Amino acid sequence: MGEAIMKFFHESHGCSLAVDIVAREIGIPLEIVWVDMQRRLLPDGTDLYAINPKGQVPSLQLPDGQFLSEGLAIMQYLVDQRPDSDLASTARGAEKYRVLEWMSFIGSDLHKGGFMPLFKKTTPPDYRPIALQHIAGRLEWLNRHLADRDYLVGDRFTIADAHCYAIVIWTKRHAIDVTPWPRLEAYMARIAARPSVRAAVEAQLVQEALEAKARAAAPEGLRDIAPKAS
Ligand SMILES: N[C@@H](CCC(=O)N[C@@H](CS)C(=O)NCC(=O)O)C(=O)O
Known part of the structure; x- marks a missing residue:
């Protein structure tokens, strides 16, 4: 069965x-x-x-x-x-805690601390620049981390990359220019090209x-x- x-x-x-x-x-x-x-x-x-x-x-x-x-x-x-x-072996091995570290950062700092205020209609307009500044700081950090690597952890795609992509893609929705962070921009393009990502994004569209x-x-x-x- x-x-x-x-x-x-x-x-x-x-x-x-x-x-x-x-x-x-x-x-x-x-x-x-x-x-x-x-x-x-x-x-x-x-x-x-x-x-x-x-x-x-x-x-x-x-x-x-x-x-x-x-x-x-x-x-x-x-x-x-x-x-x-492949996803599980990375998440289970020595790098498991790095994956969890990124998952926590993306879910709390980037999603809730950064993007959530931009989505909420109740956010006062003068908080918007503060949220944008918060996001920019996190994107800068991601860009630096990606200087010499293709994925967030180790040398292969993990759940941390799926999570990161799903949140950073909101830069498009909020017209945030990512060109100041070229390594992050290249990373997003690399992740977007995966068949799994293309199919999931297409389903959402x-x-x-x-x-x-x-x-x-x-x-x-x-x-x-x-x-x-x-
Ligand atoms: N901590 C949750 C957050 C989930 C979350 O905020 N989801 C959003 C959609 S992206 C939502 O349901 N928002 C409605 C709300 O929080 O009231 C997780 O990581 O899954």
């Missing part, structure tokens, strides 16, 4: 992109459930809070029915299902286009119900 296909709760431009990249990279098929993050609803009308009390994506329904949240935990769970994959179409067709008052936070 084959593996049961797990449900993966995803967002059209969310940090959950990293989970999709990792799953594709190691060949674990997932059933994507696109979450309407404006309304915190699943396509069948279920409240997102019923499957993740934090009201966030990513979330993964495990074969025993439980829901696992937090990108780091989900990505580590997935690679642990494929102990012979298709979903985003579908959502834009549905929004345009909706009555005006229903187009933007709740402030969105990433």
Whole structure:
């Protein structure tokens, strides 16, 4: 009997992109459930809070029915299902703690400390330059780290690169020019060229286009119900 296909709760431009990249990279098929993050609803009308009390994506329904949240935990769970994959051997070996170090930095400093205020409609306008400065400092640090290496840890792609890509790609969404950090720019292009990344990004773009179409067709008052936070 084959593996049961797990449900993966995803967002059209969310940090959950990293989970999709990792799953594709190691060949674990997932059933994507696109979450309407404006309304915190699943396509069948279920409240997102019923499957993740934090009201966030990513979330993964495990074969025993439980829901696992937090990108780091989900990505580590997935690679642990494929102990012979390249991704897992890096994450298990001596460099495991470096991978965790990067995952923590990307999830806290870059995602929450840097980009989240730019996504929140409730962020006061005069905080925006402070957030941009915070992001620039972190991108500068990434650029320096990438001076003599192709990946964040060791000499191969790990879950840290999937995570980093999924967050740094938001520079495009917020029109942040990355040319001052050429090594980071080259790294992003290198990661973007991976088949797993191309497929995961394409899936998000298709979903985003579908959502834009549905929004345009909706009555005006229903187009933007709740402030969105990433
Ligand atoms: N610590 C969580 C953060 C997840 C997160 O912030 N996801 C965003 C989408 S990128 C979200 O669901 N935002 C809605 C909210 O926080 O209310 C993780 O690393 O998975």
